[in-house]
Amino acid sequence: MQKSRFLPRGRKDRTMVLVDIRETKSVKAADIFLQVRPGKDFELLTILRAMIKDQPISDAEVAETGVSIEALQDLVARMKAAKFGAMFFGMGLSMTRGKHMNSAALLTLAAEMNAFTKFVAMPMRGHGNVTGADVIMRWQTGYPFGISFNRGYPRYNPGEFSTVDVLVRGDTDCVFVIGADPGATMPQPAIDHLARVPTIVLDPHVTHTSRLAKVHITTAPAGISAPGTAYRMDEIPLPLRPALKSSYPTDEEVTRRIKEAIQAKPDWMVEGPQRLETQV
Amino acid sequence: MLRITGGSVYDPANSINGEVRDLYIADGKFVDKESCDSGRVIDATGMIIFPGGVDVHTHVAGGSINFARAMTPEDHRRTQAFIRTKTRRSGLGGMAPTTFATGYLYAGMGYTTVNEAAVPVLSARHTHEELSDIPIVDKSSLVLMANNEIFLDLLEEGETERAKQVIAWYLWAAKAYGIKAVNPGGVAAWKYGDNASQLTEPVSGYKNVTPGNIVAQLAQIIDELGIPHPIHLHCNNLGAPGNVSTTLETMKHLEGRRAHFAHLQYHAYGGDDWGTMRSASVELAEYFNAHPNMTTDAGAVLFGDTVTITADGPWQHLLYKLTGRKWGNLDVENETGCGIVPYTYKPSNLVNAVQWATGLELLLLIDDPWRVFMSTDHPNGACFWRYPEILQLLMSADFRKECMACLPANIKNRITLPEIDREYTLYELATIISAGPARALGLKQKGNLGVGADADVVIYNRNVNIAEMFGHPRYVIKSGEIVIEEGDIRETPDGREYIIKPSFDPGTDDFLQPLFEDRYCMSFENYPVEMERIENPHLQDCKPQQ
Numbered sequence: 001m002q003k004s005r006f007l008p009r010g011r012k013d014r015t016m017v018l019v020d021i022r023e024t025k026s027v028k029a030a031d032i033f034l035q036v037r038p039g040k041d042f043e044l045l046t047i048l049r050a051m052i053k054d055q056p057i058s059d060a061e062v063a064e065t066g067v068s069i070e071a072l073q074d075l076v077a078r079m080k081a082a083k084f085g086a087m088f089f090g091m092g093l094s095m096t097r098g099k100h101m102n103s104a105a106l107l108t109l110a111a112e113m114n115a116f117t118k119f120v121a122m123p124m125r126g127h128g129n130v131t132g133a134d135v136i137m138r139w140q141t142g143y144p145f146g147i148s149f150n151r152g153y154p155r156y157n158p159g160e161f162s163t164v165d166v167l168v169r170g171d172t173d174c175v176f177v178i179g180a181d182p183g184a185t186m187p188q189p190a191i192d193h194l195a196r197v198p199t200i201v202l203d204p205h206v207t208h209t210s211r212l213a214k215v216h217i218t219t220a221p222a223g224i225s226a227p228g229t230a231y232r233m234d235e236i237p238l239p240l241r242p243a244l245k246s247s248y249p250t251d252e253e254v255t256r257r258i259k260e261a262i263q264a265k266p267d268w269m270v271e272g273p274q275r276l277e278t279q280v
Numbered sequence: 281m282l283r284i285t286g287g288s289v290y291d292p293a294n295s296i297n298g299e300v301r302d303l304y305i306a307d308g309k310f311v312d313k314e315s316c317d318s319g320r321v322i323d324a325t326g327m328i329i330f331p332g333g334v335d336v337h338t339h340v341a342g343g344s345i346n347f348a349r350a351m352t353p354e355d356h357r358r359t360q361a362f363i364r365t366k367t368r369r370s371g372l373g374g375m376a377p378t379t380f381a382t383g384y385l386y387a388g389m390g391y392t393t394v395n396e397a398a399v400p401v402l403s404a405r406h407t408h409e410e411l412s413d414i415p416i417v418d419k420s421s422l423v424l425m426a427n428n429e430i431f432l433d434l435l436e437e438g439e440t441e442r443a444k445q446v447i448a449w450y451l452w453a454a455k456a457y458g459i460k461a462v463n464p465g466g467v468a469a470w471k472y473g474d475n476a477s478q479l480t481e482p483v484s485g486y487k488n489v490t491p492g493n494i495v496a497q498l499a500q501i502i503d504e505l506g507i508p509h510p511i512h513l514h515c516n517n518l519g520a521p522g523n524v525s526t527t528l529e530t531m532k533h534l535e536g537r538r539a540h541f542a543h544l545q546y547h548a549y550g551g552d553d554w555g556t557m558r559s560a561s562v563e564l565a566e567y568f569n570a571h572p573n574m575t576t577d578a579g580a581v582l583f584g585d586t587v588t589i590t591a592d593g594p595w596q597h598l599l600y601k602l603t604g605r606k607w608g609n610l611d612v613e614n615e616t617g618c619g620i621v622p623y624t625y626k627p628s629n630l631v632n633a634v635q636w637a638t639g640l641e642l643l644l645l646i647d648d649p650w651r652v653f654m655s656t657d658h659p660n661g662a663c664f665w666r667y668p669e670i671l672q673l674l675m676s677a678d679f680r681k682e683c684m685a686c687l688p689a690n691i692k693n694r695i696t697l698p699e700i701d702r703e704y705t706l707y708e709l710a711t712i713i714s715a716g717p718a719r720a721l722g723l724k725q726k727g728n729l730g731v732g733a734d735a736d737v738v739i740y741n742r743n744v745n746i747a748e749m750f751g752h753p754r755y756v757i758k759s760g761e762i763v764i765e766e767g768d769i770r771e772t773p774d775g776r777e778y779i780i781k782p783s784f785d786p787g788t789d790d791f792l793q794p795l796f797e798d799r800y801c802m803s804f805e806n807y808p809v810e811m812e813r814i815e816n817p818h819l820q821d822c823k824p825q826q
Contacts, residue, residue, distance in 0.1 A: 142356040153361035153370040
């Protein structure tokens with residue numbers, strides 16, 4: 001781990017606390033492991049929020065989380081004594097009981113910790129360039145995901161317009177998959193719908209999704225034989241420089257050619273100019 | 281080719297004040313009559329002609345505004361939607377407009393050049409990608425330098441010549457147009473929860489580096505490198521009651537050097553705390569008027585909802601604590617930081633009312649329109665598409681009086697706005713929204729209707745309602761192309777991006793590489809933005825002064 005001016009001994013100057021519902025491989029890398037009872041993340045985070053502000057908590061509430069009060073007191077003391085704290089969280093928090101409420105509790109804890117010392121929190125993103133997709137959707141549409149364009153402008157409603165919801169409801173009559181393998185991770189009704197409608201997959205490999213797709217276009221793998229940009233988890237863009245040449249086209253080229261072919265067709269949107277109305 | 285005949289022309293760059301003149305355009309530039317013998321003729325009889333607007337300080341692209349977009353979905357859904365057409369991309373307006381909408385909205389109110397005022401080198405690639413998605417307008421960007429660890433370390437060791445080479449290297453690595461300094465030393469200290477509020481006190485972690493010498497050295501380096509735009513400075517102690525003393529002291533540190541003070545309104549307060557806060561625009565404007573080395577933009581505030589975004593991390597944490605609203609914080613490794621907090625300016629709130637008056641007072645008390653420019657520090661004081669409301673306030677003392685009636689009664693003695701009866705003329709307005717900022721940016725081809733300049737023109741119908749007149753021009757012409765006509769978006773051409781290449785010692789790479797590998801978490805060769813990534817780059821001259 002990087003040595004720096006303020007942490008000259010690198011890893012030795014850092015403390016890593018892992019919180020999970022079971023002993024994972026990461027436990028070895030951690031200094032402290034706290035095993036939380038499944039589904040009790042929100043409770044644990046709320047207790048920590050109370051403890052940093054010296055608010056009263058009951059033994060019964062602490063017992064419910066599966067973590068001892070001594071361990072929590074030690075954790076709070078360490079957090080307050082840290083010069084710079086960082087919390088990383090993933091789908092174990094955001095996709096289990098409580099969902100976005102869990103994330104909100106963790107983000108609030110990080111914000112409130114700044115009354116004592118510097119603290120930040122950052123979501124751990126999934127595979128591929130998912131952060132890049134997020135970033136670009138945001139500057140082009142204002143929203144990171146769960147966007148519908150069916151009125152000609154972007155609308156956002158996770159739970160309604162998110163990919164999994166649209167597929168489960170069977171709202172699409174065609175699916176275009178790029179840089180993802182929903183056939184491997186999504187619930188069965190969504191997968192059934194992928195198989196039912198024309199699904200087009202762009203992927204360098206055969207995937208669960210490409211097996212049930214009507215069309216699979218093999219593309220050059222990004223970063224290996226296709227150039228581009230990947231956004232790191234902290235939204236810093238890195239250039240991808242291909243080491244090899246590929247006879248397959250890039251995702252970008254295939255998408256551009258499909259777009260050109262679609263543009264050649266008659267437009268379904270109402271023609272005519274739009275006035276610049278007063279903003280509210 | 282295009283001819284515009286019979287309009288009253290306001291072209292401060294050429295001292296033309298409302299005279300009826302014909303304009304001739306060919307190949308995107310103004311030409312003389314003989315070189316334009318065909319093409320469309322716009323009869324502008326009775327109309328008012330301005331050079332295209334130039335925004336010297338705005339935040340429209342990059343990591344911070346994009347974070348603000350993510351944080352404010354509730355605003356997106358109530359705002360104006362841009363519906364896609366064959367030639368136009370969809371988008372959303374509002375507090376933090378999407379990139380395509382940003383271009384349409386700027387052009388829609390007659391602005392043709394915008395300067396993105398805060399770019400970390402580390403994420404400059406991202407900023408340029410967003411800028412290339414902003415249609416119609418020409419763009420430039422300023423790179424954040426006053427809290428860069430490598431630069432501060434060089435200052436600590438007194439290596440000013442080396443620091444100059446490094447600054448020039450960074451500028452070119454970011455493909456930027458100039459240098460921005462935000463809360464010098466304060467953002468670096470914020471990494472450890474501190475701030476820097478005294479100009480002469482060492483920044484935490486350093487012995488010799490003070491905010492005062494950071495700004496003085498940067499200004500010196502910028503002049504020596506011949507960067508067209510002077511140091512673009514966001515002073516220490518933004519937003520704090522009594523901060524006028526810091527601002528005046530900073531101005532004294534920069535005596536004899538060129539300097540641009542960003543969003544001066546946020547740095548012009550007297551009093552000791554929130555309860556006694558008052559406008560200090562009179563003393564600030566007095567000093568400013570006597571020192572022609574400086575320019576500024578107003579950073580005016582309008583009442584309503586917005587989202588504040590700034591590299592000033594510690595200030596944003598304070599604002600979060602004050603308001604209890606959402607807070608986003610981004611630390612950009614060892615270069616800079618950024619904080620985001622949605623905010624509502626209310627006329628009933630005494631502090632907000634003082635801020636509103638202070639912005640207008642500065643615009644009215646600074647007597648040279650060539651040195652004070654229109655800005656709201658978009659989106660901090662208000663969104664850029666609300667500029668026409670401010671123009672109306674500047675042009676009508678009666679309208680100001682009407683608005684002041686809504687302010688709290690105890691604002692008396694805290695502001696001087698009620699005593700100011702100056703009203704801007706059209707000529708002065710053309711100076712503060714176009715000719716002045718273009719000159720300050722060193723863009724001679726902008727804000728200028730003379731032969732050889734870029735053919736960026738706005739044509740307004742005369743209207744007693746000033747806000748409406750400036751909010752809805754009859755025609756907007758960008759590089760000789762009619763982009764807005766009668767309120768409709770006609771064309772959406774791509775704009776240019778202005779960048780500079782200051783000369784630096786070729787050994788700077790070898791000097792920086794080991795330092796870089798020690799401090800950054802990206803590899804050295806991935807750091808500079810490649811020239812191919814800039815859409816329509818336009819290299820401006822950068823010549824050291826003799």
